[in-house]
Amino acid sequence: LATKAEELGVEIYPGFAATEVLYNDEGAVIGVATGDMGIEKNGEPGPNYTRGMELLGKYVLIGEGVRGSLAKQLIAKFDLSKDREPQKFGIGIKELWQVKPENHRPGLVQHSFGWPLGMKTGGGSFLYHLEDNLVAVGFVVHLNYKNPYLYPFEEFQRFKTHPAIRPTFEGGKRLSYGARAITEGGYQSVPKLSFPGGALIGCSAGLVNVPRIKGSHNAVLSGMLAAEKIAAAIVSGRSHDEVTEIENEWRKGDIGKDLKRVRNVKPLWSKFGTALGVALGGFDMWTNTLFGFSVFGTLKHGKSDAESLEPASQHKPIAYPKPDGVLTFDRLSSVFLSNTNHEEDQPVHLQVKDMNLQKSSEHDIYAGPSTRYCPAGVYEWVEKDGKDVFVINAQNCVHCKTCDIKDPNQNINWVPPQGGEGPVYPNM
Numbered sequence: 001l002a003t004k005a006e007e008l009g010v011e012i013y014p015g016f017a018a019t020e021v022l023y024n025d026e027g028a029v030i031g032v033a034t035g036d037m038g039i040e041k042n043g044e045p046g047p048n049y050t051r052g053m054e055l056l057g058k059y060v061l062i063g064e065g066v067r068g069s070l071a072k073q074l075i076a077k078f079d080l081s082k083d084r085e086p087q088k089f090g091i092g093i094k095e096l097w098q099v100k101p102e103n104h105r106p107g108l109v110q111h112s113f114g115w116p117l118g119m120k121t122g123g124g125s126f127l128y129h130l131e132d133n134l135v136a137v138g139f140v141v142h143l144n145y146k147n148p149y150l151y152p153f154e155e156f157q158r159f160k161t162h163p164a165i166r167p168t169f170e171g172g173k174r175l176s177y178g179a180r181a182i183t184e185g186g187y188q189s190v191p192k193l194s195f196p197g198g199a200l201i202g203c204s205a206g207l208v209n210v211p212r213i214k215g216s217h218n219a220v221l222s223g224m225l226a227a228e229k230i231a232a233a234i235v236s237g238r239s240h241d242e243v244t245e246i247e248n249e250w251r252k253g254d255i256g257k258d259l260k261r262v263r264n265v266k267p268l269w270s271k272f273g274t275a276l277g278v279a280l281g282g283f284d285m286w287t288n289t290l291f292g293f294s295v296f297g298t299l300k301h302g303k304s305d306a307e308s309l310e311p312a313s314q315h316k317p318i319a320y321p322k323p324d325g326v327l328t329f330d331r332l333s334s335v336f337l338s339n340t341n342h343e344e345d346q347p348v349h350l351q352v353k354d355m356n357l358q359k360s361s362e363h364d365i366y367a368g369p370s371t372r373y374c375p376a377g378v379y380e381w382v383e384k385d386g387k388d389v390f391v392i393n394a395q396n397c398v399h400c401k402t403c404d405i406k407d408p409n410q411n412i413n414w415v416p417p418q419g420g421e422g423p424v425y426p427n428m
C-alpha cells in the first residue's frame with residue numbers, strides 16, 4: 001500500500017515519529033511535529049542533535065494504532081470519550097514458526113477460548129497455517145484481568161503445551177516474536193471521531209470487531225470515510241474546522257453496522273466468564289444479525305482495564321512451568337527475535353510520573369504486575385542497598401502499549417522514542 005500511495009504522490013516519512021500535536025490560536029489542530037533527534041539520556045542535546053520538523057495540513061487525521069500517544073492527548077483535550085464507555089484492550093502475543101511439512105496443513109485456521117486461562121479471565125488463541133510451512137500462533141489475554149500475578153506471556157507459552165497444539169510444533173523452529181495491544185471496547189467505547197482540525201481513524205478510534213478478531217477492514221473504511229468527507233470540505237473552501245460529518249455518519253455506515261451487531265460479546269464475556277459469556281454472546285450476535293435487535297440492549301463495560309486489577313492480597317501467585325527452550329521460551333530470547341532496537345543514549349520513553357506511587361502502590365499493593373504483563377521484560381523490581389528499585393529496560397520495549405493501559409494508577413506514560421525505533425516485524 002505504501003508503494004501505491006507514493007505512486008499517487010503521497011509523501012511517507014519512515015523513521016520519524018510524530019511526538020507533538022500543533023494547534024492554531026483558536027485551538028484547532030493544524031499539524032504534528034516530529035521529535036527532536038540526538039537528545040542524550042540526560043535530556044540534553046548531543047553532538048547529533050537535530051530539531052524535529054513541523055508537518056502542517058488543512059486537516060489532520062490521526063491513525064497511530066492502538067493507544068496512540070497523540071490520540072490519547074487529543075481524546076483528553078477535546079473530551080472525545082465523554083458519554084462513552086471506557087475503551088477496553090487485550091494483549092496479543094504472537095510467534096511465527098517454520099514447522100515440519102508433515103505437520104503443516106495450508107489454510108487451516110484454529111481458534112480457542114479459555115485454557116490455560118481460568119474460566120473467569122477472558123482470552124483465547126489463534127493458529128494459522130500459512131504458506132511455505134509457516135504457522136502463526138498467538139494468544140490474546142483480555143486486559144481486564146483481576147489477578148496481578150497473571151502473566152500473559154507465560155499463559156501463551158503454556159498454551160503451546162496443550163496436547164492438541166504441541167504436535168504442530170514438534171521438530172519446528174521459531175522464527176519471530178511480537179506483541180501488541182488490541183482495542184476491544186467496540187461500538188460503545190469508540191470516542192467521538194471528529195475534533196477541530198481533524199479526526200481519529202483506525203485503531204486510534206478502536207474499531208476492532210472482537211469476535212472476528214479483526215480490525216483492518218474497519219480501519220481502511222474509516223480512512224476512506226474521513227478522506228471523502230475531508231476532500232469535500234476542502235473543495236468547498238473549508239479548513240481547520242470540525243468535519244462533524246465523519247462523526248455523524250460512521251455509525252450509520254458499514255463500520256457502525258459491523259460493530260453494533262457484536263457490541264455485547266465483550267461485556268457478556270467479562271460479566272459471565274468464558275463458558276456462559278461466550279454462549280450468551282453467540283446468542284446475542286444471532287438475534288442481532290437475524291432480527292436486528294438484542295435482548296440485552298447495549299451493555300456497559302464498567303471499569304477501565306487499569307481499574308479492574310485487584311490488590312495482590314486478594315489473589316495467590318501462579319506457578320508457571322520453566323521454559324524448555326524448544327517449544328516454550330523466556331522473554332529475553334523472544335525479544336531478540338522481535339528485532340527490537342533502540343539507541344541507548346536517549347531519554348527513557350516510558351515515563352513514570354511518580355516513582356513514590358510506583359513503590360507504594362504498584363509494588364507494595366499490587367506486587368509489581370508490570371514485571372509480568374510486559375511481554376518484553378522491560379520492568380523489574382530490583383533490591384539495591386536494601387531498597388526496592390524500579391528498573392526500566394527501555395531498549396527491550398516492543399511498543400505494545402500494555403503498560404500505558406494496565407498500570408493500576410495510570411502512572412506510566414508511553415511516548416515515542418526518537419526516530420523510527422522499536423520492533424521490526426518483517427514477516428509477522
Ligand code: SF4
Nearest residue numbers: 374397398400401403
Ligand atoms: S514497556 Fe510497555 S509498551 Fe513496551 S513492551 Fe513493555 S508493556 Fe509493552
